[in-house]
Amino acid sequence: MARVDLWWLPRALILGLLAFIIFGPLTNLVLWTVAEKWYFPHMLPLEYGFSFWQRVFAPRGNAMGSLLTSITIAILTVIASLALAIPAGYALSRLKLPFRGLILLAFLIPQAFPNLPVYVNIARFFYQIGLNGTIAGVVMVHVTHGLVYAVWIATAAFSAVDTDLEEAARSIGAGPFRAFRDVTLPLAAPGLMASAIFVFLESLDEFTGTYFVGAPDVTTLPLLLYTAGSGGNYQIASITALLLLVPSIGFMLVVERFLRADVLSKVGH
Amino acid sequence: MTIQAFLKVEKMSVGYGATTVLDDLDLGIGKGEFVALLGSSGCGKTTLLRTIAGFAKPNAGSIRVAGRDVTHMAPDKRGMALVFQSYALWPHMTVAQNIGYGLKLQKRSREEIDARIKEMQDLLGLSGLGSRKPGQLSGGQRQRVALGRALAIDPEILLLDEPLSNLDARIRLTVRHEIRSLQKRLGITAIHVTHDREEAMVMADRIVIMNAGRIEQQGSPEAVYNMPASPFVAAFMGAENILSMQARVSGEQIELHEGAFNASTVTARNGRDLRSGPVELRFRAEAARLTSNSATAAVEPGALELRGQVTSVSYPGGHWRHAVRLGVDEILVDSDNPFGQGEIVKISVPATALFIFNASSEGTAH
Numbered sequence: 001m002a003r004v005d006l007w008w009l010p011r012a013l014i015l016g017l018l019a020f021i022i023f024g025p026l027t028n029l030v031l032w033t034v035a036e037k038w039y040f041p042h043m044l045p046l047e048y049g050f051s052f053w054q055r056v057f058a059p060r061g062n063a064m065g066s067l068l069t070s071i072t073i074a075i076l077t078v079i080a081s082l083a084l085a086i087p088a089g090y091a092l093s094r095l096k097l098p099f100r101g102l103i104l105l106a107f108l109i110p111q112a113f114p115n116l117p118v119y120v121n122i123a124r125f126f127y128q129i130g131l132n133g134t135i136a137g138v139v140m141v142h143v144t145h146g147l148v149y150a151v152w153i154a155t156a157a158f159s160a161v162d163t164d165l166e167e168a169a170r171s172i173g174a175g176p177f178r179a180f181r182d183v184t185l186p187l188a189a190p191g192l193m194a195s196a197i198f199v200f201l202e203s204l205d206e207f208t209g210t211y212f213v214g215a216p217d218v219t220t221l222p223l224l225l226y227t228a229g230s231g232g233n234y235q236i237a238s239i240t241a242l243l244l245l246v247p248s249i250g251f252m253l254v255v256e257r258f259l260r261a262d263v264l265s266k267v268g269h
Numbered sequence: 270m271t272i273q274a275f276l277k278v279e280k281m282s283v284g285y286g287a288t289t290v291l292d293d294l295d296l297g298i299g300k301g302e303f304v305a306l307l308g309s310s311g312c313g314k315t316t317l318l319r320t321i322a323g324f325a326k327p328n329a330g331s332i333r334v335a336g337r338d339v340t341h342m343a344p345d346k347r348g349m350a351l352v353f354q355s356y357a358l359w360p361h362m363t364v365a366q367n368i369g370y371g372l373k374l375q376k377r378s379r380e381e382i383d384a385r386i387k388e389m390q391d392l393l394g395l396s397g398l399g400s401r402k403p404g405q406l407s408g409g410q411r412q413r414v415a416l417g418r419a420l421a422i423d424p425e426i427l428l429l430d431e432p433l434s435n436l437d438a439r440i441r442l443t444v445r446h447e448i449r450s451l452q453k454r455l456g457i458t459a460i461h462v463t464h465d466r467e468e469a470m471v472m473a474d475r476i477v478i479m480n481a482g483r484i485e486q487q488g489s490p491e492a493v494y495n496m497p498a499s500p501f502v503a504a505f506m507g508a509e510n511i512l513s514m515q516a517r518v519s520g521e522q523i524e525l526h527e528g529a530f531n532a533s534t535v536t537a538r539n540g541r542d543l544r545s546g547p548v549e550l551r552f553r554a555e556a557a558r559l560t561s562n563s564a565t566a567a568v569e570p571g572a573l574e575l576r577g578q579v580t581s582v583s584y585p586g587g588h589w590r591h592a593v594r595l596g597v598d599e600i601l602v603d604s605d606n607p608f609g610q611g612e613i614v615k616i617s618v619p620a621t622a623l624f625i626f627n628a629s630s631e632g633t634a635h
Binding site (some may be wrong): 162164165167168169170171172173174175176178179182183186187 | 322323324343344345349350351353355357358359360361370371374375415418419421422424428
């Protein structure tokens with residue numbers, strides 16, 4: 001054992017660095033949520049406590065209200081997105097549509113343009129037709145955003161269901177809708193579930209569109225976070241951020257179970 | 270056809286875009302008959318089956334079942350059941366749910382469905398597997414579930430799309446007989462698509478040989494085997510040896526002219542549709558007889574005698590297989606005793622084993 005493998009050193013360093021990049025800010029965030037007093041040049045908070053948690057969850061604190069608004073909007077966005085993505089995804093996966101690739105790309109357009117000018121114009125338009133400051137308006141903005149995930153993943157999920165399975169049902173007496181309901185939909189369900197989770201998380205995190213279309217009547221958690229952060233109240237901001245993080249991490253752990261390799265391999269095809 | 274056709278396909282053409290898959294095809298199938306559609310891949314046999322099932326739309330022609338026009342009917346209204354090559358079992362349903370699905374669609378009562386599922390399981394040897402998912406079954410069991418699912422609804426016509434091609438060779442042999450005896454017992458009309466000649470021969474009442482979207486020949490297994498109507502059918506039925514000769518047809522006799530390797534032979538016409546001129550001869554390796562050059566046994570009347578040189582000998586099992594060279598042609602001939610490499614041998618092909626076709630007919634697909 002004369003030779004000592006020194007490769008562990010750079011490897012350990014890189015892994016350590018990676019861990020720091022990921023967990024460093026998170027640690028900072030968690031520390032802020034329990035810091036009562038913390039100022040420069042101290043490395044760690046001077047006093048710990050939960051008084052800011054009480055302020056966030058107090059009836060006057062807005063946080064619970066915003067959380068409820070956020071979740072309501074996210075659920076409505078998921079329902080609307082899936083209602084559009086299920087028929088669209090099925091059509092894109094089954095029918096021999098011309099320009100199929102172009103249609104799929106079209107759903108990326110909302111992401112392709114710079115957000116601010118788009119939302120300013122949407123806000124102006126919504127203001128004219130009275131949708132500004134309504135939940136419905138915010139949901140519509142979120143749907144345009146979420147649709148790209150919903151349609152792409154739904155198309156992949158339906159493509160992963162063999163047409164033979166559907167035809168087997170047709171051949172022994174199932175009408176087209178019955179075959180879809182009993183065979184195609186249950187088999188595509190995990191993929192659709194995954195797309196629903198993506199849309200939900202996307203909606204929960206969305207800021208720019210909500211800000212222009214919803215504020216100040218509709219306050220979601222990211223808007224609250226923004227207000228607290230820009231007001232210099234890092235404790236409130238951190239607690240709100242932590243609240244936003246919980247569903248994200250939870251769902252990310254779940255989504256991995258729903259998105260099987262055969263579905264993933266068909267995304268965008 | 271002597272029997273009244275139960276399923277009647279008339280003047281049917283099917284194509285995708287510019288390509289024609291089936292061209293002006295006619296086919297009649299009697300009630301209770303087991304018909305095999307046999308052909309190499311791409312011959313249109315699966316398309317024909319899928320068109321009958323309603324999954325492909327014909328451009329022209331009609332399909333009738335018991336006098337009822339089903340040409341434009343949806344697949345679920347046709348009273349047929351298709352067994353897929355991939356089995357297409359629903360992985361989210363149990364074996365019992367798979368088998369019972371068609372009955373559930375017919376809104377039968379719970380008890381009736383359960384009784385029928387049990388009956389199917391007993392019939393197919395699937396007892397005790399009812400609560401398993403298809404993923405937990407072996408290939409043979411899956412195949413039987415697929416069959417049970419199709420049979421449970423008592424279809425007027427059972428369509429089988431190469432249902433045995435995904436099975437192990439050994440299981441395939443037993444399943445062949447199982448399906449055949451089941452079909453006989455239940456008296457179902459069945460159409461079976463396959464590219465396996467032996468499978469078609471063993472299972473079917475009638476074999477329909479397809480080539481390039483047309484029916485080349487149809488008839489009983491022994492008819493297509495012993496009286497192939499075209500070089501394609503002869504080759505598909507195992508007559509792989511080809512020789513070219515000149516022939517003169519006069520009345521009921523065919524005279525094969527003397528060539529470099531054969532003496533002239535006169536054989537009976539036997540109803541063959543043949544013109545004088547260049548002909549193509551085909552015969553099976555096992556149908557010819559090999560003797561040494563010095564043998565002096567008399568040539569039986571009508572047989573073709575050839576003389577050639579053995580180029581290689583192999584033993585595939587049961588008999589010796591010789592490659593014999595006749596000028597540029599090489600033929601394969603089986604014999605019970607081996608002949609040495611380089612030896613000059615006599616080959617005699619009996620008249621009944623000799624398939625003669627006019628050369629350069631449009632059917633020469635090789």
